[in-house]
Amino acid sequence: MTLVDTHIFIWLNEDKSRIPHKMLAALDAEPDLRVSPISFWEVAMLNAKGRITLSEPVLFWLRHALEYPKMDVLPLTPEIAARSAGIVMHGDPADRLIVATALEHACRFASVDSLMTEIPSLRPFLL
Numbered sequence: 001m002t003l004v005d006t007h008i009f010i011w012l013n014e015d016k017s018r019i020p021h022k023m024l025a026a027l028d029a030e031p032d033l034r035v036s037p038i039s040f041w042e043v044a045m046l047n048a049k050g051r052i053t054l055s056e057p058v059l060f061w062l063r064h065a066l067e068y069p070k071m072d073v074l075p076l077t078p079e080i081a082a083r084s085a086g087i088v089m090h091g092d093p094a095d096r097l098i099v100a101t102a103l104e105h106a107c108r109f110a111s112v113d114s115l116m117t118e119i120p121s122l123r124p125f126l127l
Contacts, residue, residue, distance in 0.1 A: 001032040002127055003074065003102045005111035006039040006094070010046075013065045014055060023110055026127050034074045034107065035066075038097045080104050090115050 004012065004027070011018045012027070019027070027033065040062050046052040047061075054061040066073065076097065084093070084100035095116055102109040102125055110127040111117055117126055 001034055001105065002027065002030045002108040002110055003034045003036065003098070003105065004039075005098060005109070005113060005116065006035075006042040007113065008110045009035050009039050009065065010043060010052060012068055012071075013061070014052075020112065023112070023127055027110060030108075031070055033068070033071045034105075035071060036098045036101045037073055037076050038094045042094050074101055074105060076101070077104070087119070087121070089119050 008019060008023075008027075012033075016024060043052070043054075043062060043065075044058050047054055047058045056064070065071070080097060080100045083104055084096040087096055087099055087103075089096065089099065092115075095113075099109075099116060099119060099122055103121060107125065108127045109116075109122060109125045116122065
């Protein structure tokens with residue numbers, strides 16, 4: 001199972017060419033792709049702030065993005081919320097929840113965000 005960071009979730013559905021080739025090949029071969037529900041909020045906020053442009057209205061985009069082959073949502077659990085509070089990293093709560101999700105499930109993690117990929121406890125899980 002591989003959890004995708006929000007930007008990877010967007011790029012899988014909008015512009016695969018932005019994903020590094022090696023990572024894209026690994027994602028294509030992965031039978032179980034997952035996304036955190038907090039990524040839905042991040043996509044909606046990025047769209048509302050004009051930081052991204054989606055190919056359709058945000059609610060439709062989110063629903064269609066979940067139709068991406070092998071994609072499903074991992075739940076936001078009390079364990080993930082509690083774990084996120086103890087992660088030493090920058091202050092973005094959405095990123096904390098995404099990292100905590102990867103750690104709680106001990107799954108591979110796809111991201112090119114250096115603020116996240118440099119977290120020592122996450123390094124063994126990086127795709």
